[in-house]
Amino acid sequence: INVNIKAVHILTKAVLPGFIQRDRGYIMNVASSAGLLPGGPYMSTYYATKAYVTSLTTAIHGELRDLKSNVHISMLCPGPVDTNFNNVANVKFALSGIPADYCAYYALCKMFTGKLTIVPTFTMKAGVFGSRFLPRQVLAFMTGHQQKKKTDNI
Numbered sequence: 001i002n003v004n005i006k007a008v009h010i011l012t013k014a015v016l017p018g019f020i021q022r023d024r025g026y027i028m029n030v031a032s033s034a035g036l037l038p039g040g041p042y043m044s045t046y047y048a049t050k051a052y053v054t055s056l057t058t059a060i061h062g063e064l065r066d067l068k069s070n071v072h073i074s075m076l077c078p079g080p081v082d083t084n085f086n087n088v089a090n091v092k093f094a095l096s097g098i099p100a101d102y103c104a105y106y107a108l109c110k111m112f113t114g115k116l117t118i119v120p121t122f123t124m125k126a127g128v129f130g131s132r133f134l135p136r137q138v139l140a141f142m143t144g145h146q147q148k149k150k151t152d153n154i
Contacts (some may be wrong), residue, residue: 009056010105013074016060019071028111029057031075033124036117038136043145054117061116074111078103079124 008029019025035038035050057075064071080097103120110118119125131139 001045001049004046005052006055012056012060016071018071020064020067023070023072026111027073028073028107028118029075031077033077033079033119033128034077036077036119036128037083037131037143039143040147041140042147046107049091058116068080068091069124072111072114074107074115074118076103076118076120077124077128078107079122079127112153 009040012027012029012080012113015025015027019027031053032046032050034043035052035054036049037047039051056073057073062074064073078098081103082097083100098121107118112143119128134142
């Protein structure tokens with residue numbers, strides 16, 4: 001909660017006034033595809049904190065648009081990303097991760113075009129898009145099933 005909510009909120013609010021005053025700047029908040037989906041059983045806090053990041057970023061994006069500001073805010077919402085943290089923490093994913101350098105490059109390219117929601121892979125884009133057509137409880141069940149498979153394999 002301190003990293004996914006408190007730090008994102010404090011840092012965003014700390015740099016935003018200066019960017020608005022100069023009428024230029026970019027902010028990229030790291031969310032997750034989890035933040036675009038309903039809560040996931042077995043990782044409820046993670047899903048909730050990432051939903052906070054997507055809500056905060058979307059709201060600020062709207063405020064900046066209303067100001068006709070040249071300040072841009074984006075949210076990176078990848079699925080699994082291969083990092084050393086995953087190895088150290090013994091994190092397992094149901095889907096294979098993308099290389100971290102590809103994720104970073106893609107995110108920066110999209111951020112500099114002013115894109116709000118950045119989802120680097122077709123698989124995650126399709127999943128997020130498809131989730132709009134299913135009831136929240138069905139999505140939560142499906143997400144929980146994927147999360148449970150990960151914990152069962154540890």
